[in-house]
Amino acid sequence: MTPFSIYKFYVALKRHFNDKNYDFFKYKGKLRLNESSFENRKDKYFFTKLASQEDCVSLVVAGITDNPSVYVTDLLSEECKRLSRDYKKYHQSFEYSFKEEIKKYKNFDEAIKAKENQYPEIISDLLRKEISLDTVSVVDKLINGCDYWSHHLTDPMWEDINMKLMKYRPFVDINTKKYKSIIMNTFG
Secondary structure (H helix, E strand, O other): OOHHHHHHHHHHHHHHHHOOOOOOOOOOOOOOOOHHHHHOOOOHHHHHHHHOOOOHHHHHHHHHHHOOOOOHHHHHOHHHHHHHHHHHHHHHOHHHHHHHHHOOOOOHHHHHOOEOOEOOHHHHHHHOOOOOHHHHHHHHHHHOHHHHHHHHOOOHHHHHHHHHHHHHHHHOOOOHHHHHHHHHHHHO
16 A cells, blocks of 8 residues: 555544544545645655555554544554454454354343443443454444443443444444344353
8 A cells, every 4th residue: 555545544534433424435435635735744754654564454444443533653553553463363253253252241131231321231341442342333233232322321421432333333244144143042
C-alpha cells in the first residue's frame, strides 16, 4: 500500500467509528482527500512508515476498533502490533475463538440480560477486555442486542459502546444459523 492509500484508509475508518453519519461500507471508504494536501502533512512520515509495515491494514483496523481516536503514531507502537496479532489470530479461527469466549458463561440468558442501568455481563466483560469485540458483535447480531440493551441502558458511556458495536457490525460477516446453533449447543 502507498502512504497516501493507507492515509485514506485510516481517515475513512476513523471517520466510520467516530461519525454517526459516515458509513465506510456504504461509501466504500471514499472521502474527498487529495494527494497534494497529504504531501504537506507534518505526519506524512508516519503514514510512510505505517505503509511499509507487513500488515498495515490489520494495524489500522485493530488500532481504530480498540480506540476510535487513535493517532497514527500509536498505530506503530508495540501495543498496537499486539492488538493486530490478536485480531488476526481471532479471525484465523473465528468459530473456535467465538466458542472459547462464549463458553465462559454459565447461562447465556443471564450473560446478555440487562437490568435497569446495569450492564449485562457480556458488556461488562467487553469493557474489561475479557471478551473480544468480535464475540460481542456476533451476539449482538444474533439477538439484536444493541436495540435490546438500549432500552435498559441510558448512561453516556453506553452511547459510545452502542455506537462502536453498531459501527463494527458490518465487519462481522457470519452465518447466523451456524452461530445460533453454536450457542444452542453450548448452553443446551
